[in-house]
Amino acid sequence: MGAKLTCCWEPEHNGGSDNHHLEHEDSGESGDLPSFRQYTVEQLRIATSGFAVENIVSEHGEKAPNVVYKGKLENQRRVAIKRFSRSAWPDRQQFLEEARAVGQLRNHRLANLLGCCCEGDERLLVAEFMPNETLAKHLFHWESQPMKWAMRLRVAMYLAEALEYCTSKGRALYHDLNAYRIVFDEDANPKLSCFGLMKNSRDGKSYSTNLAFTPPEYLRTGRVTPESVMYSFGTLLLDLLSGKHIPPSHALDLIRDRNLEMLTDSCLEGQFSNDDGTELVRLASRCLQYEPRERPNPKSLVTALIPLQKETEVSSHELMGIPDSTAAFPLTPLGDACLRKDLTAIHEILEMLGYKDDEGTATELSFEMWTNQMQETLNSKKKGDVAFRHKEFSAAIDYYTQFIDVGIRVSPTVFARRSLCYLMTERPLEALNDAMQAQVISPVWHIASYLQATALSTLGRENEGQVALKEGTVLEGKRDENP
Template identity: 85%
Template sequence: MGCQCSKFWVCCWDSEQKGLVVEPPSVENEENSEADDLPAFHEYTIDQLRMATSGFAAENIVSEHGEKAPNVVYKGKLENQRRIAVKRFNKSAWPDARQFLEEARSVGQLRNHRLANLLGCCSEGDERLLVAEFMPNDTLAKHLFHWETQPMKWAMRLRVALYLAQALEYCTSKGRALYHDLNAYRIVFDDDGDPRLSCFGMMKNSRDGKSYSTNLAFTPPEYLRTGRVTPESVMYSFGTLLLDLLSGKHIPPSHALDLIRDRNIQMLTDSCLEGQFSSDDGTELVRLASRCLQYEPRERPNPKSLVAALIPLQKETEVPSHVLMGMPQSGATLPLSPLGEACLRMDLTAIHEILEKLGYKDDEGATTELSFQMWTNQMQETLNSKKKGDVAFRHKDFRAAIECYTQFIDVGTMVSPTVFARRSLCYLMSDMPQEALNDAVQAQVISPIWHIASYLQAVALSALGRENESEVTLKEGSVLEEKKNKTA
């Protein structure tokens, strides 16, 4: 790492006694350019969010869940194809609908490129949900503690610290200085690999004001005494994140402070960082972490001071985040399969040939269990309507296929994503793109990770003239298909 231990710790403690660096002029919030394309805060219905998440399907869960984390986060997609993250609170949380709406609306006024911004909420009956921008590239915890291809580089760790401090500075400037349970799971990465602070942490986890769900060893000492979160408590949590970035491990602050006092640099620093930073940079980061972790809240820095201290430490500033992270470039596409190519070309004949060859293979696990009723005359008629639809589909009699498949669907006893996909293509062949889109969406509601449903949505959107949405959905279908092929 190139650090001389004795010099390192002398510098650290000398600077500790001198206090923080002098604050420079306020960093611009860049409000003119931030999140320009985001809609205003919106109140959604439960039906809209149920549709967006394919009925809150388990396949769409993107957060850990269970008794310890009862509030589940789902990924989803709105009718306009905007990708979203939906946090669904436990039934017992937020019994006061008015309080929930007021809090959500307040958070929803924030708009910044350092945040995963809150787009809306839902409050119907006992349901309380938040809707935010979807960040597709996992959490800081994933990249820092559970990385698979490469450890996070020093320059990227410094960038994470700066962007997080800028997010907190923006929130503070807008009167939202409190953040509940700031940790590595609250930092998510966008399409470009840039880290953003999740807006979900700006609201309490539940009606009782619970603000911390992590191990008590990581909570601010004043929270243990009073049960209250203050702006200074957030700074304490920021200090624990600096330790995470430095060590690559989730080290309890008390243990980390013991290591600092003992000048045990080897135990505190990630071995993957050897040779990547100077003793001066290491000194400054440890100094900042130490000040954030001061026992007395008033001795901790504020976000503005942290931004000022972190800006001079930045490295490789001209290198995009996705490069530092080893992620595919934003907008890069996977090689398309024959089906993907056919959808891109709007080659409905080729799509028909592929769907006909595939048959009902992808319906395994998607169809509902049938009772003995399936053998009644009514059920036999239903099955016959499907068979007639298949015959018409094979012979390209698309109007007849639509009629037969509709009879099968309307009975509602059995659910088949393939039937919806086939009827969707029939609608496309009949120049009925909106009906085709509706069926393709229904196919994905039944089978959320089915790539063919995404592909058909892309074709229907293109037929409707919604090219940008079509391009995004085609990419999603390609990603789903690649994941399926890898699993197979």
């Protein structure tokens, strides 16, 4: 298994009528989300540091033909970018029409689609980035604590609300609904990935999971229907109840034998009443009916799940044991210097670090450079380093620019040093560009994020600066854990 996927506007639900969640669907609930747009391959290549392996976040990365990357656009927005295999979506127009249709949806229960790219053989989707991984991770592969009963019920209801919204907008079909399709945002609220709303591409399947979890009518006809989605919802309810991925046929046998103890996650002991457990099992059984017409619709699911909600006044991040994204986070000396925009302190740290973080970075030099320009190029860098050390920042910019312009583009430290020189000479936009270039070369280098934070803050983009500062803190923490 690769890295985990790991792409908000409404207050926590605290009960109410069954149409509470639809009252504001079209009245600005999408917050600061931009309209759907098309991106170029080059824009997305830059956003993902050249589709770097370090930025892969899909949990099926090694097996699936389609890979999901985390990325950062020029405006600093974090995104999840799904890159399809070459053979997917041969019909360009079909891909664009599907993406545009899904991109019109905007809901606080979805990880919304922000854009797409359709250039040559490339087919990519751009969605909101959800930093707190998938339901599968928290339910099946948890490390610190099992998911609490109240949170499992919240996941079920938020998912039902997402499906009801999609149905109300004419997008009732969802392909391969499973625990990997539910992702958690920065506040630890569960959201439904928009990727499953796309109609099928040529190389994909509507159900990629084990046949034991596939709706019976899909096995007969090969077609997804709204009722098929309800069947998959039933399998998810079983996942939430058991903490395991139990085949529906086995679960239904246990239910018929009234052996609910075997069906219930032992980690949940004492967290819910028999009545609540029985009601969730009843709902799952209705969703898993063999005859599609006997299954409930999303609206009735929401109605049934509202009375079951527990601890509605407790935030999701608290229930999940995930730090509050709005809380203050501890800063290292470098992070603190960036927050205070103490450029002198940053200079001291960069000078002390030297070029240690360039180790392992490949050097791209042509044969001509080795024979004719190598000494001159290296001299430019050395002169730049001397000027940097002596705080002659304008001169350092000139020397580092000579070094970069010759074509040696793979030193993140040179870009970081020139970035700081630009900050020192009151050119924050150039500083931001260099800090972003350093991150393209070295995607998980904390200093690149820290310098972006300082440049953004200097430009008056405080919110984006805070996001970059937090990213730098997280990356530096991971680096210290794995030196």
